[in-house]
Amino acid sequence: MSSGSNFIALLKQRIDAGDHLLQNHLEKGCRNSTYTSSSIQNEIIELIREYILSSILGRFDPSTLYSIIVDGSTDSSNIEQLCLLIRYVDPHSREIHEDFLAFLPTISTTDEAIADHILSSLKRYQLPLNNCIGQAYDGAPNMSGIFNGCQAIIKQSCPDAEYMHCSSHALNLSLIDSCTSRFIRNMFGIIKSVTTFFNDSAKRTHALKHEIERPDNDYLILSKKKRLLSL
Template sequence: MSNVKRPNTKTLLSYNFSSKKIRSDAENLTPSTNTPVAITIPTNDDASTLLSSSDLENSVQLNDEVNFSSSTVAAANFIRTYKDPSVSILSSNFIAFLKQLIDAGDEILRQHIERGPKDALYTSPLIQNEITDCIHKYILNEILHRAENCLLSIFVDETPDTYTAEQLSLSLRYYDKKINNIREDFLTFTETVLCTGETIANIILDYLTTHNLPYDNCVGQAYDGGSNMTGIYQGCQAFIKQKCPDAEYYHCSNHYLNLTLVNSCNKFRYGTLKDSTAESWYHAIINFQHIISTCISCFLLSEIIPTSRLLQTETLDFSSANRCVDDLLDTLDQRKQQAQDYVHNVIYSHADALRKELFVTPSIPSHSTLAMRKQNMSVCDPEMFYCDYVYLPCLDELVNNVKSRLSGLKGERIVLLSKLPPEVIINEKLFELTKHLLKQFASRLLSPLQ
């Protein structure tokens, strides 16, 4: 054993986490990256666990490992804590990150892993979890400090992990005074035994209480469309609203948009695959109905992609979201007005090029032909048929779905809030606007306005 003095773990980790690089990365964390959030420094009582060797070289090596892990987490790579003893330690993400660093040319780390003392490698499951937990707590503290005394919204999603354990991902949306803009941050994964609305609501409320986030500051909640989340009596949003009366529920608008497209295309598609065998794929590809339906779906999707991307913007507000949806509806209306030209010059021309490459003859479904003849209707050419009986009905269905599913963005409160930005409020009648604001937000307005 060496006589070199063992460094204090708190000092060692403080050095890493106080570096400008780590602090800078932590400041720029966002929730869309699914980054774990949070990090505190272990006390002296933890030193015996993290540093079991008195060798200064080993201590410095732990220093490098923590520093590398912090940088990786800050770069949005989630280090999964080691939980299942049946899984080899060598298969963990933590070890994978160390291997990545070795492959990048870190010879000191290579020598440490290959030749270092087995009782001082700092790669055991316990130390992996402790280092990851330290990083998590540090970043969480940074986020909670930014969100302090801010109005905020919460959004939660549920998904099983690789061990099929049900877990909730909890994120926060709030106004960051430091950057003078809206910010979203991922907070944590938390396991849940039940997925009932009441259970999930209690987990959310307990988390807010534990981290000193006042219920009165919660003004919004967003989830998917599951009945356990949206139910007006037993849904999570109903239980949250009992404690946070200002927390209006909104279905994730981008999820709604995805459901809108799927629902519209499913009603008018042809050539459904019965199985995933090569033969099934082959017959679908050489089916003209399948080709034209795919082209229609692709071009409808191309109209929605810009809206989808904008609705995922972290700094998006309701006013911009409404304008975005209105622009999409205007675009779809233009496509309807110019349907014949658009189908002929864009959609059908692409389908025609594909079918020529595959030596497929344009055709109309036989059941549609029989139905038209029974009604004494002339059988039109394939291009006109797919324009009138597939493209236009699908377009109408899409427009109706967008209007109905995204109607929540037109709520009375949202419309009022959309009139408050300086560039908009100058065009409003202030007396009428103030009267409506008093009706909806009396408890939130400043006393002079009351």
């Protein structure tokens, strides 16, 4: 059995863990039915994808409201992909879920092309467009444009889908902007220096832990002690 893939490595790990049934199948079974070829691996991955997707969509009922979150990235093979997620409240458990649905390969990154990919996917997954009440993207003009952006095109088909600038992108932009401040840069530098000061010495680390764990050290609440000990 070749060891050139993660899949084969996982099978070997299972055998090493004592899975004798799997070992017997791979060592004594017919060579044309070991089910370890690349095509079988891809088929297994596809079946897993379908199972996970059906489990997610199975939580929906006709009245479930949801929001969409989309971002684009280029993978290792230099293919532009859209990452589609949905955020919703499970009607049965009343818990908030934020689930990944699919990577959507795309050649064009125009507002119309991206909106078409999103709408086609929602229809393919049989998610009612009228139940979409929110959409979150980055702040790029092709996504956030009021008149011609992706969000405006989506809103034509999903009139209740209000656009919000993705909070993760907004936080990232805020951090980038804050780092231009000399005071913020100095603060991070001081924190790094203090951390390095203790991490570079086992004695200093021990002394710090001793001070934190002192029972009479009541000015540090328990949660802060745990956080400090993990630094």
